[in-house]
Amino acid sequence: MKILLGTFRKDDEEYYIVQEDGVISIEMDPQDMYIANYSLAKSRDLIVVPEKSVKNGEGVFDFRYGPVTSGIGEAGVYHLYTYGERILSVEIDLSYKHRDIVKRMIGLDPEHGLKMAENICGNFAFSHSFAFSMAVESGVGKIIDSKSQRLRIIALELERIYNHLYVISQLAQAAAQKVFASHMSYLFEESLRLNKAFSGSRYLKNFNKIGGIKDFDDGKIQNLKTNIQKIVNDFRDLYDRSLVSGNFLDRLYSTTVLKVQDAVNFGITGPTLRAAGAKEDLRYEDKRYDDLKVPIRNDGDALSRMEVRAEEIFESERIILKECEKFNLDVEKSNDSNKGIGYAESPTGTIVYKVDVKNSILSDLYIVTPSFWGFNGLVNSLTGNVFTDFQFGVESFGINFADAAL
Amino acid sequence: MKWWPVRGITRHLTEKSSYELDSSVKPMNNIFKRSLHIYMIDVGNSNLLNFELKALQSTQYNTHRFGIYFSDSPRHSDLLIVLGKPTEKMITPLMNTIKQMPEPFGILIVEEDEVFDLKLPNVVGRLKNPEPSEILGTLLKIMGRN
Numbered sequence: 001m002k003i004l005l006g007t008f009r010k011d012d013e014e015y016y017i018v019q020e021d022g023v024i025s026i027e028m029d030p031q032d033m034y035i036a037n038y039s040l041a042k043s044r045d046l047i048v049v050p051e052k053s054v055k056n057g058e059g060v061f062d063f064r065y066g067p068v069t070s071g072i073g074e075a076g077v078y079h080l081y082t083y084g085e086r087i088l089s090v091e092i093d094l095s096y097k098h099r100d101i102v103k104r105m106i107g108l109d110p111e112h113g114l115k116m117a118e119n120i121c122g123n124f125a126f127s128h129s130f131a132f133s134m135a136v137e138s139g140v141g142k143i144i145d146s147k148s149q150r151l152r153i154i155a156l157e158l159e160r161i162y163n164h165l166y167v168i169s170q171l172a173q174a175a176a177q178k179v180f181a182s183h184m185s186y187l188f189e190e191s192l193r194l195n196k197a198f199s200g201s202r203y204l205k206n207f208n209k210i211g212g213i214k215d216f217d218d219g220k221i222q223n224l225k226t227n228i229q230k231i232v233n234d235f236r237d238l239y240d241r242s243l244v245s246g247n248f249l250d251r252l253y254s255t256t257v258l259k260v261q262d263a264v265n266f267g268i269t270g271p272t273l274r275a276a277g278a279k280e281d282l283r284y285e286d287k288r289y290d291d292l293k294v295p296i297r298n299d300g301d302a303l304s305r306m307e308v309r310a311e312e313i314f315e316s317e318r319i320i321l322k323e324c325e326k327f328n329l330d331v332e333k334s335n336d337s338n339k340g341i342g343y344a345e346s347p348t349g350t351i352v353y354k355v356d357v358k359n360s361i362l363s364d365l366y367i368v369t370p371s372f373w374g375f376n377g378l379v380n381s382l383t384g385n386v387f388t389d390f391q392f393g394v395e396s397f398g399i400n401f402a403d404a405a406l
Numbered sequence: 407m408k409w410w411p412v413r414g415i416t417r418h419l420t421e422k423s424s425y426e427l428d429s430s431v432k433p434m435n436n437i438f439k440r441s442l443h444i445y446m447i448d449v450g451n452s453n454l455l456n457f458e459l460k461a462l463q464s465t466q467y468n469t470h471r472f473g474i475y476f477s478d479s480p481r482h483s484d485l486l487i488v489l490g491k492p493t494e495k496m497i498t499p500l501m502n503t504i505k506q507m508p509e510p511f512g513i514l515i516v517e518e519d520e521v522f523d524l525k526l527p528n529v530v531g532r533l534k535n536p537e538p539s540e541i542l543g544t545l546l547k548i549m550g551r552n
């Protein structure tokens with residue numbers, strides 16, 4: 001199935017960024033199957049509204065949550081329309097976090113552009129950096145050495161692991177599972193420390209550069225292997241325990257359901273889409289990942305999203321260990337992407353960069369982020385849930401304002 | 407069935423008790439030696455600082471043993487942590503939040519690569535891209551414990 005991720009204009013023609021079966025392509029002719037989110041892709045409005053909104057009725061009021069509240073943590077506003085218990089409709093205002101990044105990036109040289117791309121969203125820093133560097137490199141036809149390619153794959157999986165650990169720790173906290181949440185927060189901090197030991201930065205920043213990876217000491221591979229196994233084994237034990245904890249699972253089961261067709265219509269990718277039942281991952285079509293086993297669930301609720309993320313942690317561990325084993329071997333040639341297009345499967349979904357470089361300066365830029373589409377999915381899936389389920393919905397999508405409002 | 411509490415009590419996860427200091431930070435007021443309640447406000451950071459503050463609340467640092475608590479409202483707090491450089495729309499909410507802080511209070515500015523040029527009252531310190539252990543060391547200094 002085709003998923004429309006974005007649309008941009010160039011030389012008076014309209015182009016569509018489309019994901020289908022793990023491949024990103026640029027199309028010129030819009031087709032019925034992804035017309036559903038066309039207007040959203042075109043306007044990219046910072047006020048996210050649901051398809052059907054209910055704002056009036058007996059006792060219905062606007063419960064404004066944000067931008068200064070400890071429950072969200074980030075600068076953004078949720079308008080929850082409710083009469084007290086059930087959420088009738090939700091609007092999300094992303095504009096408080098708007099930093100005008102695209103405009104500020106145009107006119108920079110690619111090296112500085114890379115730095116800005118890393119600063120869009122700190123917890124997806126490496127995915128942004130990966131997609132941006134791929135876009136610039138494909139534009140000039142630069143070949144990346146095998147070692148750098150392997151290191152990039154490892155860093156992308158490390159980012160996935162710490163983000164998934166964070167999401168599950170937040171879900172445990174929201175369900176008041178104190179022991180589980182404390183141990184998860186321990187693993188989260190350990191994974192950040194491992195990132196630092198591996199790349200020099202807790203968030204894998206300043207590790208990637210245009211054309212490869214900055215200096216890397218091969219001796220760090222052994223430390224990575226030992227520690228990643230320690231963290232993931234620890235997590236495996238915790239996760240097994242959480243799956244027999246009835247009062248934890250009850251909070252997540254059938255909460256904020258997003259059906260697969262709706263997910264596709266809203267341009268959702270990543271674990272949220274896979275938890276709704278679609279077998280869609282950019283890594284499937286990448287030859288560098290062989291026999292990839294990405295978990296799929298069918299319910300599309302918060303529990304499915306947590307299960308998909310948990311199992312992705314195990315898969316990421318396998319990928320990292322495999323890359324470490326083959327560290328000194330050549331990689332298979334990856335697919336040729338379109339010129340000037342770069343993409344990455346971030347922990348929450350597809351990130352795409354379309355970059356034009358003229359005279360070593362970024363002359364045009366278009367960025368697709370998974371959180372923008374995630375918020376569109378969220379407003380539609382929150383409808384009809386009760387107030388106390390709000391946190392599970394928000395956390396299980398793994399989205400944030402920094403990534404959505406550029 | 408695997409039982410939670412057994413795992414909970416058999417592992418000791420809290421780490422060392424002293425943390426590196428930032429000498430530019432001054433102790434705020436000697437009444438906060440045993441308890442400091444913190445409210446953090448994001449005004450436009452890349453979510454990285456939010457993650458660092460979440461990491462500070464992890465088991466390794468165990469901030470509660472020092473009496474450091476994160477509160478849910480600026481009205482219950484002694485220290486306001488401002489994360490990032492304010493976006494245009496966040497300046498007013500930030501100022502309104504500062505007005506709600508009870509006296510005496512302090513403000514700790516935590517920045518990323520972009521520098522912050524707004525004049526705020528009662529600023530007790532500035533940190534740039536800190537790690538949780540650095541933030542904790544600074545908080546202890548602000549409390550006058552170190």
